[in-house]
Amino acid sequence: MPCVSTEASAGADAVTPVPSHDSDSRMTPGDPAYRRMSLALFLAGVATFALLYSTQALLPLISTEFGVAASQASWTVAAATGGLALLVLPMSALSERFGRRAVMTASLAVAVSVGLLVPFAPSIGALVVLRAVQGAALAGLPASATAYLAEEVRPKALVTAIGLFVAGNSIGGMSGRLITGWVAQEWGWRVAVGVIGVIAVGCAAAFRALLPAPRHFTAGSLRPRVLLGTVRDHLCDPLLRRLYAIGALFMTVFGGVYTVIGYRLTEQPFGLPQGVVGSIFLVYLVGTVSASAAGRLVGRLGRRGALYLAGGTTAAGLLLSVATSLSVVLLGLVLITAGFFAGHAVASSAVGRTATHGRAQAAALYQSAYYIGSSVGSTVGATAFHASGWAGTVRVGLLAVLGVVAITVLGSRAARTAAGREPVTAP
Numbered sequence: 001m002p003c004v005s006t007e008a009s010a011g012a013d014a015v016t017p018v019p020s021h022d023s024d025s026r027m028t029p030g031d032p033a034y035r036r037m038s039l040a041l042f043l044a045g046v047a048t049f050a051l052l053y054s055t056q057a058l059l060p061l062i063s064t065e066f067g068v069a070a071s072q073a074s075w076t077v078a079a080a081t082g083g084l085a086l087l088v089l090p091m092s093a094l095s096e097r098f099g100r101r102a103v104m105t106a107s108l109a110v111a112v113s114v115g116l117l118v119p120f121a122p123s124i125g126a127l128v129v130l131r132a133v134q135g136a137a138l139a140g141l142p143a144s145a146t147a148y149l150a151e152e153v154r155p156k157a158l159v160t161a162i163g164l165f166v167a168g169n170s171i172g173g174m175s176g177r178l179i180t181g182w183v184a185q186e187w188g189w190r191v192a193v194g195v196i197g198v199i200a201v202g203c204a205a206a207f208r209a210l211l212p213a214p215r216h217f218t219a220g221s222l223r224p225r226v227l228l229g230t231v232r233d234h235l236c237d238p239l240l241r242r243l244y245a246i247g248a249l250f251m252t253v254f255g256g257v258y259t260v261i262g263y264r265l266t267e268q269p270f271g272l273p274q275g276v277v278g279s280i281f282l283v284y285l286v287g288t289v290s291a292s293a294a295g296r297l298v299g300r301l302g303r304r305g306a307l308y309l310a311g312g313t314t315a316a317g318l319l320l321s322v323a324t325s326l327s328v329v330l331l332g333l334v335l336i337t338a339g340f341f342a343g344h345a346v347a348s349s350a351v352g353r354t355a356t357h358g359r360a361q362a363a364a365l366y367q368s369a370y371y372i373g374s375s376v377g378s379t380v381g382a383t384a385f386h387a388s389g390w391a392g393t394v395r396v397g398l399l400a401v402l403g404v405v406a407i408t409v410l411g412s413r414a415a416r417t418a419a420g421r422e423p424v425t426a427p
Helices: 006-013 032-052 056-066 075-098 100-115 124-138 142-152 155-187 189-210 224-235 238-266 274-292 294-320 326-354 359-388 390-418
Strands: none
Touching: 032 075, 032 100, 032 124, 032 142, 032 155, 032 189, 056 075, 056 124, 056 155, 056 189, 056 238, 056 274, 075 100, 075 124, 075 142, 075 238, 075 359, 100 124, 100 142, 100 189, 142 155, 142 326, 142 359, 155 189, 155 274, 155 294, 155 326, 224 238, 224 359, 238 274, 238 294, 238 326, 238 359, 238 390, 274 294, 274 326, 294 326, 294 390, 326 359, 359 390
C-alpha cells in the first residue's frame, strides 16, 4: 500500500485532527483532576500487567502439573500477549468512536471476569485459550490510555504522565509475580491466579470511579476506509516506524528474560523455592522508578540519549545475568528492568507526541508491536533456554538490544539529514 496522505485517499471521509484547545484547560501536575487521573491509570496499569503476566512466575508449576516443557508452558504467556497484540488496533478504533474511558472500562471488566475463570482450566490447551481471550480483552486499555493522556494532559507533562502509567505496569508485574509465587508455594498455582483475579477486580472498580471524564475527546469514524487511511499514515511515518520497532525489541528482551528466569532459579546451582523466586520480581520496583524518571531523563539527554542509556543498561544487565552468583544475577535483573522500563516510557510517550491525528491508532500500533515483541521474546527465549540454557536466552536479548541501538543510530542520521529543513524529534 503506497504512502500517500489520508486526505488524498479518503477524501471527505478523512479523519479530522483533534482540535487545538487552550492549554490551560488540560490537566497538569498539581491539579486535583491530574492526581485522580494518575491514580486511576496507575491502578489500571497494575491490573493490566498483573493479569497479563499472572502465569509467568508459575510456569515451572504449570509444566509439572500438565507434564509439558518450558516452551509449551510459555504459551500461557505468549497467548495472552499475542491476543492483546492482535486486538489492540481494532479496540483503539472503537475508542475513537465510543470514547477512551468507555473502552478502557469495558476492557478491564471482561478481562477480570475471564481472570476469575482461569484457575479452573482443566488442561494446558484450555488454559492457553482462556489466556488468549484475557489478553484480547485487555487490548482496549493500553492504546486508549495513551491516547487519553495525549488529549487530556498538557504536552510538557505527557512523558511524566505516561511514565506513571508505565510505573503502574511495573507494580502490577511485580506484585502479580510476588503474590503468585508465595501463594502458589502454599496452595498451588490455581489459587494464586485466582487471588490475582480478585485483586484486579478491585483495581478495575477504583479505576472507573476515579478517572475524570474526558474533556478534549473528539469522536472519529469507524469506516474501514478512514481507519485504514489513518493506519497507513502512521506506518508511513519513519519516526513512528522506528518507535514501534524499538518498543518491540525492548519487550523481546524483557519477555524472554522473565519467562525463563523462574526455570533458571528453581534449577541448580540456585535451587530456590517458588516463593523466593516470586520475590525476585521485587526488582520491578526499579522499573517503577526508572519509568517515572523518564521525563527528567529525556530533559537532560534528549530522546536519543535516553534510548542509548536504556539500551546500554539493559545490555549490561544481560551480561551480568550469566554469572553463577545469585547476587550478581539479581544485579543483572535490576539493570535489565531499569533499562527496559525507561526505554519503554521514552518510546511510548514519543508516539503520543508525534501523532497529529488518530492518536489511538498510533498508540495501538505501538502496543501491537510491543506485545508481539513480548510473545516473540517468551517463545524464542524459552526455546533458546531449552536448546542451550540461560546463555541462549541472553544471546536473544543482546541481539534485540543491538537492534534498538541500530535503529536509534538511524534516527540520529535522519535527524542530521533533515536539519535545516524541518524540526525532527526522531529517536
